Amino acid sequence: MFDGPSSRREFMKAAVAVGGASALSACMSRAEEPIPKGTDDPSSLPERQHAWNDVLVHDDAGNVEGPRHQLLLYVNLDHDGPPTEDDRRVLESALTTLDRAYERSHEGLVYSIAYSPAYFDRFDESLPDDLDLPEPRSLAPFEDPEFDRQDALLHLGSTRADALLEAEEALTGDRDTANTVTMESPLTDVLAVDSRRTGFVGAGMPAERQDVAGIPDSKPVPEQSPLFMGFKAGFAQNQATEDYVTLQDGPFAGGTTKHVANIRQRLDDWYVEQDFEDRVAEMFSPRHAAEGLVDGVGDNLGDSSGLTPDIIESIEEQAKQYGRVGHAQKAARANRDEEGNVRVLRRHFESTDDDVASLHFPSLQTGISVFEEVREAMNGTDLTSNPAIRQRVNNGILEYIFVRRRGNFLVPPRRLRSFPTPTGE
Numbered sequence: 001m002f003d004g005p006s007s008r009r010e011f012m013k014a015a016v017a018v019g020g021a022s023a024l025s026a027c028m029s030r031a032e033e034p035i036p037k038g039t040d041d042p043s044s045l046p047e048r049q050h051a052w053n054d055v056l057v058h059d060d061a062g063n064v065e066g067p068r069h070q071l072l073l074y075v076n077l078d079h080d081g082p083p084t085e086d087d088r089r090v091l092e093s094a095l096t097t098l099d100r101a102y103e104r105s106h107e108g109l110v111y112s113i114a115y116s117p118a119y120f121d122r123f124d125e126s127l128p129d130d131l132d133l134p135e136p137r138s139l140a141p142f143e144d145p146e147f148d149r150q151d152a153l154l155h156l157g158s159t160r161a162d163a164l165l166e167a168e169e170a171l172t173g174d175r176d177t178a179n180t181v182t183m184e185s186p187l188t189d190v191l192a193v194d195s196r197r198t199g200f201v202g203a204g205m206p207a208e209r210q211d212v213a214g215i216p217d218s219k220p221v222p223e224q225s226p227l228f229m230g231f232k233a234g235f236a237q238n239q240a241t242e243d244y245v246t247l248q249d250g251p252f253a254g255g256t257t258k259h260v261a262n263i264r265q266r267l268d269d270w271y272v273e274q275d276f277e278d279r280v281a282e283m284f285s286p287r288h289a290a291e292g293l294v295d296g297v298g299d300n301l302g303d304s305s306g307l308t309p310d311i312i313e314s315i316e317e318q319a320k321q322y323g324r325v326g327h328a329q330k331a332a333r334a335n336r337d338e339e340g341n342v343r344v345l346r347r348h349f350e351s352t353d354d355d356v357a358s359l360h361f362p363s364l365q366t367g368i369s370v371f372e373e374v375r376e377a378m379n380g381t382d383l384t385s386n387p388a389i390r391q392r393v394n395n396g397i398l399e400y401i402f403v404r405r406r407g408n409f410l411v412p413p414r415r416l417r418s419f420p421t422p423t424g425e
């Protein structure tokens with residue numbers, strides 16, 4: 001059953017989605033290459049947990065490609081009150097084991113651990129006043145999400161499904177070793193997994209996995225698309241740099257803030273009612289469609305989505321002329337600082353958890369309000385003064401996406417990664 005290359009792929013995708021020891025052992029017996037080993041020297045690792053770009057794959061145009069397999073473990077401390085020194089020692093030991101076991105790269109493992117406002121409420125002290133980390137909230141009049149308020153979020157990724165699964169099993173105490181390194185104290189000795197969410201991104205993967213609720217039966221997702229909606233995203237020029245999203249001052253200097261949404265997709269009308277040009281207009285801008293700027297999934301765009309200041313600023317005129325506005329065009333209105341720098345670093349990836357097409361949407365920025373401003377611009381409520389533009393129709397991609405969950409987190413610098421206090425002491 002698992003002999004040929006395509007059946008091996010089938011197998012790997014099922015394995016990450018399902019997990020479990022039997023999935024892993026079958027996966028491992030198939031692995032052709034050893035997984036690259038990590039390091040015993042923590043000082044060789046970057047202080048910024050979120051600095052992944054250097055060790056991920058870049059396409060020919062220099063755009064960063066997210067890890068093909070990803071895992072979000074939402075975890076809770078297993079007792080009331082603040083964490084103890086013992087808790088801290090156990091967690092640091094588990095993470096150090098990961099660092100020793102896997103090269104910090106897409107072929108080994110990239111990961112970060114982040115903490116919620118609810119976690120910091122366990123302490124008597126408060127977070128610094130200028131740290132912009134509110135509780136998650138609803139960000140549109142038309143959404144009613146559940147809020148992720150677990151203590152922490154461990155986000156892991158790898159090109160290698162077997163590395164990711166093995167790391168998870170070692171962290172959760174289901175196996176004793178990670179890439180032959182002994183896991184002395186698993187993460188689950190101190191943190192209980194409340195929610196396990198899986199995902200993937202990259203050319204070929206959405207097309208292979210499109211047999212789920214939310215995607216029409218006609219199998220419309222293009223083979224080359226890294227995402228279900230048929231286009232690539234995350235062009236280098238339209239992403240904040242890791243430097244830009246890094247906190248510069250205060251106890252958490254070297255860290256960043258992370259918003260994570262989970263968004264259900266219903267793509268029947270996207271693919272069935274609309275043709276390619278309609279999709280380009282609604283994803284990028286009507287001008288992109290009129291001028292034929294996008295071929296296929298958008299590889300021809302190079303390292304920029306092609307949004308110019310003029311395309312962004314003339315959005316109301318385009319709404320009048322074409323009766324609709326584009327998603328990227330709308331969001332970009334709030335996504336530049338005064339010097340023209342991009343403000344948020346998006347790292348979204350797809351999911352078929354529970355057999356439903358959804359998007360996990362992590363975004364990094366210096367403060368959660370930056371994300372909230374960009375999301376407000378994407379809501380485009382201001383544009384509905386034009387009668388052709390309704391809150392969810394002709395308004396970018398809002399007709400097809402439904403926010404189910406939101407959570408806010410602080411990604412501390414590495415030195416504070418194991419149960420930070422609000423003051424960073």
Ligand code: HEM
Pocket residue numbers: 227229231232233234235238261263265283284305307327328329331332333335336342344346359361374375378401
């Ligand atoms: C299924 C959901 C989504 C898909 C498929 C999607 C896809 C895309 C694509 C193809 C682009 C243009 C290329 C690029 O610059 O990356 C883009 C741009 C962008 N999207 Fe999304 N997106 C989704 C949801 C969201 C959400 C929830 C936000 C939250 C605010 C968002 C914010 C942005 C921003 C800020 C840009 C860049 C605009 C700029 O140039 O500044 N997107 N998206």
